[in-house]
Amino acid sequence: MKLSDFSSSAFFENPYPVYERVREAGPLVYMGPTLALTASYALVEALLLDRRMVKQPIATVRERYGEMATHEPVFEAFSKMFASMNPPAHTRLRTLLTKAFTARGLEPIERLAQDVADRLIDTFVGEADVDLVEHFAMPFPIEIICRLLDLPVGDGLTLGEASSAMLDALDVAPLTTLGLARANRATQQLQEYFRTVVQARRSRIGNDLISALIRAEAGGEVLTEDEIISNAMLLFTAGHETTSNMVCNALVALGRHPDQLSMLKSDLSLVPKAVDECMRLETSVQAISRVAMESLVVGDLHISEGTIVFMLLGGANRDPARFSFPDRLDIRRADAGKLSFGGGIHYCLGARLAHTELSVALRAILTRMPELRLEDRSPPIWKQRGNLRGVEKFPVGPGRIR
Numbered sequence: 001m002k003l004s005d006f007s008s009s010a011f012f013e014n015p016y017p018v019y020e021r022v023r024e025a026g027p028l029v030y031m032g033p034t035l036a037l038t039a040s041y042a043l044v045e046a047l048l049l050d051r052r053m054v055k056q057p058i059a060t061v062r063e064r065y066g067e068m069a070t071h072e073p074v075f076e077a078f079s080k081m082f083a084s085m086n087p088p089a090h091t092r093l094r095t096l097l098t099k100a101f102t103a104r105g106l107e108p109i110e111r112l113a114q115d116v117a118d119r120l121i122d123t124f125v126g127e128a129d130v131d132l133v134e135h136f137a138m139p140f141p142i143e144i145i146c147r148l149l150d151l152p153v154g155d156g157l158t159l160g161e162a163s164s165a166m167l168d169a170l171d172v173a174p175l176t177t178l179g180l181a182r183a184n185r186a187t188q189q190l191q192e193y194f195r196t197v198v199q200a201r202r203s204r205i206g207n208d209l210i211s212a213l214i215r216a217e218a219g220g221e222v223l224t225e226d227e228i229i230s231n232a233m234l235l236f237t238a239g240h241e242t243t244s245n246m247v248c249n250a251l252v253a254l255g256r257h258p259d260q261l262s263m264l265k266s267d268l269s270l271v272p273k274a275v276d277e278c279m280r281l282e283t284s285v286q287a288i289s290r291v292a293m294e295s296l297v298v299g300d301l302h303i304s305e306g307t308i309v310f311m312l313l314g315g316a317n318r319d320p321a322r323f324s325f326p327d328r329l330d331i332r333r334a335d336a337g338k339l340s341f342g343g344g345i346h347y348c349l350g351a352r353l354a355h356t357e358l359s360v361a362l363r364a365i366l367t368r369m370p371e372l373r374l375e376d377r378s379p380p381i382w383k384q385r386g387n388l389r390g391v392e393k394f395p396v397g398p399g400r401i402r
């Protein structure tokens with residue numbers, strides 16, 4: 001097994017056979033002296049809870065791209081995001097942002113999501129051919145995260161592509177020189193935009209999440225201008241492509257399991273469980289990583305200090321040791337697990353927001369587009385990337401829209 005197995009077209013189309021090979025090779029598979037992979041649910045769960053496994057994004061860059069690449073703008077920007085930090089810096093920022101998130105409550109978010117979903121669907125009522133990615137899945141979470149960050153939605157839509165190009169650098173397999181240059185340009189574009197926003201926001205602090213980051217600095221903490229900008233970028237980028245990809249991944253999963261789709265259509269109270277199960281089967285965040293800050297023993301595995309472990313969430317989610325018939329969508333499954341949102345201290349900050357958005361989106365699509373044929377579709381065209389899994393397009397035929 002080679003790292004390039006994670007960047008082939010065949011892998012992008014269907015990564016699950018590769019994950020299966022990883023699992024068959026053992027719970028922890030070494031790709032080099034200090035680089036390992038796991039697709040074992042139990043091991044991923046245990047490592048995410050182990051405080052000796054820490055974030056060190058620069059170490060993972062050094063291992064995969066070489067020392068020179070650690071100064072590339074995209075990797076420097078990632079390392080300033082609080083998602084890349086460890087306690088205590090991580091704890092302080094996470095606590096602050098959790099408060100800012102929960103202060104709004106979920107009910108207004110559900111209403112906001114419902115309004116956005118309805119308005120977007122209204123724009124293509126009566127049209128024969130619509131791409132659901134472009135007209136619904138992409139703008140839907142962008143509008144919502146823009147409201148939370150208090151940004152003009154038009155800006156969010158324009159920056160969507162830059163965000164996507166920057167996140168390409170999260171793939172397990174290294175990008176080509178061209179791909180890396182593209183990710184750097186995108187990072188710089190986002191930095192310039194957010195620098196202007198942060199400067200302007202200082203004179204009109206509000207209840208939004210960017211203001212919350214600025215207020216942390218005002219509290220005498222060491223949050224530099226660059227850190228505020230990087231974390232605003234984190235919230236913007238984490239808040240949309242993850243979710244927009246997941247909207248269509250869920251539709252693909254349901255379309256491939258017509259019995260589950262019809263069960264869901266006839267009982268929409270199953271939507272939240274269906275979201276969990278679709279996320280298990282076809283999650284948009286396929287891999288995350290940690291580094292062992294000291295040598296540790298987990299069960300009968302010994303992991304040496306400095307080992308980088310890529311945790312293949314998409315693989316762990318189909319681990320037969322954890323799930324019966326793991327490749328089958330079963331929206332009544334008692335416990336689809338929560339691994340798609342990670343675990344431990346870095347558990348997705350936007351998990352409840354994303355779950356609400358996805359539930360609203362699925363309900364809206366199933367009720368307002370009742371004749372949409374999800375079954376018998378031509379095979380989806382998957383984006384040519386490994387980590388943020390999603391489809392390029394989701395053409396909707398002449399499905400009647402209410």
Ligand code: HEM
Pocket residue numbers: 082083084094234235236238239240242243246283284285288289339340341342343345346347348349350351353354
């Ligand atoms: C379906 C949608 C989503 C999925 C699958 C997802 C998945 C994840 C995962 C797996 C992690 C853990 C990363 C790690 O441990 O290395 C994470 C962290 C995070 N997510 Fe999400 N996410 C989604 C939506 C969102 C949304 C809507 C937001 C909103 C802003 C968000 C914000 C974050 C942040 C800030 C972190 C870092 C948390 C920390 O390090 O403490 N995510 N997400």
